[in-house]
Amino acid sequence: MPLDAHAELVRADSEQDPIGLLIGQSTTRVPELVPVRYGRMLVSPFTFYRGAALIMADDLSRGPRTELTTQLCGDAHLSNFGVFASPERRLVFDLNDFDETHPGPFEWDVKRLAASLEIAGRNNGFSTKQRRGVVVTATRAYRTAVREFAAMSNLAVWYAHQAVQPGLPGLRAIRSKQSRRTVRRSLDKAYGRDHLGSLKxxxxxxxxxxxxxxxxxxxxxxxxxxxxxxxxxxxxxWMSRLLSEYARSLVRDRRHLIEQYTFVDIARKVVGVGSVGTRAWIVLLRGVDDQDPLILQAKEATSSVLEAYTAPTEFRSHGERVVEGQRMMQAYGDVLLGWHHSRRRVAPDYYLRQLRDWKGSLVVDTLDPEGLTAYAEYCAWTLARAHSRSGDRLAVAAYLGSKGTFEQAIAEFSAAYADKNEHDFGLLTEAAADGRIPVESGV
Structure with missing residues (x-):
């Protein structure tokens, strides 16, 4: 596959119905929450894109692809990167959403990220030149990072990570006061998102x-x-049994830790945009007293949107698929990340993690071009690191080469895909207007 072929966006035939894909995806979701999902997707083309991972997987499957397989995030858009606490209680930056993780062509994640940058730039009112600059810079950062990782030892790649304290190196050079304020507010908010904050x-x-x-x-x-x-x-x-079985997926010391907590309460919680309607629970556990809480999130794990276009998963549980994919791609993971596999065919699988442990993400709609560019480089480096851990980084680096052909092609693709995304957003708007889909806005 020539590098310049990455610019190509194969147009679907007239029979493709992107809104039909979303409707089909909603049939297994909680019915009363499906209108909330559509309402959140209809806020803007960017929020539509966040919920349309299945549509993009279908679109990517129609075009040319490499045979360079890595563990994909599957939904590597800009807002699925963020900060959280490492086991050493440091703030680190990484990918933070793995519901769709699955092996596939490395460039699918790159295109998902790059298109999100183009769409976010349009949402923020950037000029065509500014948007292209953001996408080209980010894709170049991915290419050069993979080449750097290709020259490193296996252990060096595995240990590589982005520590936030005492500040994001790539963002400290931002001159824009607006973008610096955005970053600082996001980091300050993350530090407050812990168990005691959740308890309150x-x-x-x-x-x-x-x-x-x-x-x-x-x-x-x-x-x-x-x-x-x-x-x-x-x-x-049922939740008590689920917690008991989930504990078996943890290593022995963490199983010992979770067994010191007792069950208190359970609630259903709406999360995200694309995930709205999947079964997500929060579980309150009590340690030595009420000031020693632990709140876990148990989230339904369904098949990845990529699976229909690549190969069947090797795992018997989609919860295990999510967990093992996350462990493969993240430098540091939640110490209580685990899964539950239902033995009943009709019952869903789940993965579990701490609800909040200094977790936070940047509000990208307040960033100017300089700020978005710096943040995009950070995301691109992180994605390259994740792919280098799980795939053949030497082969990817050799394929991408030392020239800028790849980033220019990805910029062309991103602009074309942003146009298609706006068209599909319009189709969803029409579907809401004619009653084809139910919508609950403002939730």
Whole structure:
């Protein structure tokens, strides 16, 4: 596949229905939350893009591809990078969403990231030249990083990471006060997103004990859910069994840690954009006392959007697929990341992690071109590191070469894909207007 062929966006035939793909994806989701998903996607072309990983996977499958396979994030758009705490309690920067992780051609992740930069630039009012500059710079950062990793030892690549403290090196040089304020607010917010912060915002004390606060439809405690044929106590029994089985997926010392907590309460929580409607629970656990909380997120794991266009997963559980993909790509992972595999065919798989542990992401719609460029370089380096851990970095580096052909082709592709994304956003808007899809806005 020649490098300049990456500019090509193969147009689907007239029978392709991108909105039909979304509707089909919604059939297995919680019905009352599907309108919320569409409402969030209809805010802007950028939020539509965030929820349209399946549409882009279908589009990418129609075009040329390399045989250079890596572990893909599967949804490597700009907002799926962020900060969180390492086990050593340092703030690190990395990919932070792996629902769609699956092996595939390395360039699919690059195109997902690059197109998100073009779309975000349009959303922020950047000129055509400014948007192209952002995409070219980011893609060049990916190419040069892969070549640097190709010259490193296996262990050096494995240990490579981006530490945030005492500041993001690539962002400290930003001259724009607006972008510097955005970065600083995001980091300060991340430091406050820990278990005690979650306890304050998500729980209340009732009859001397903690329980989740009701904030429907975003947070609905199990006691308020009306699930056909499922009593609240049965739901709690199920979650207790799930936690017990999840603990078996952890290494011994972390299993010992989780077994020191007792179950307190459970609630359904709406998360993200593309994930809205999948079954996501938050679970309150108690340690030595009420000031020793642990809040886990149990999130439904379905098949990756990439699987239909690549190869079947090697894992018997999609929860295990997500966890093992995350461990492969991230420099540091959540120490309590694990999975639960349902033995019943009709029941979903789950993966579990801490709800918040200094987790945070940048609000990209407030960045100027300089700020977005710096942040994009950071994301591109991180993606290159993840691919170099899981794929043949020497082969990818040799393929990309030392010239700028790849980044120019990706910039062409990104502009074309942003046009298609706007067209598909218009189709979703029409579907909402004519009643083809239900929409709940402002949630």
């Amino acid at each position: 915002s998500l729980t209340e004390t009732v009859h001397g004990g903690l329980r989740f606060v009701s904030d429907p439809p975003l947070v609905v405690p199990a006691r308020e859910l009306d699930l056909p044929g499922v009593a609240t106590d049965k739901l709690e029994e």
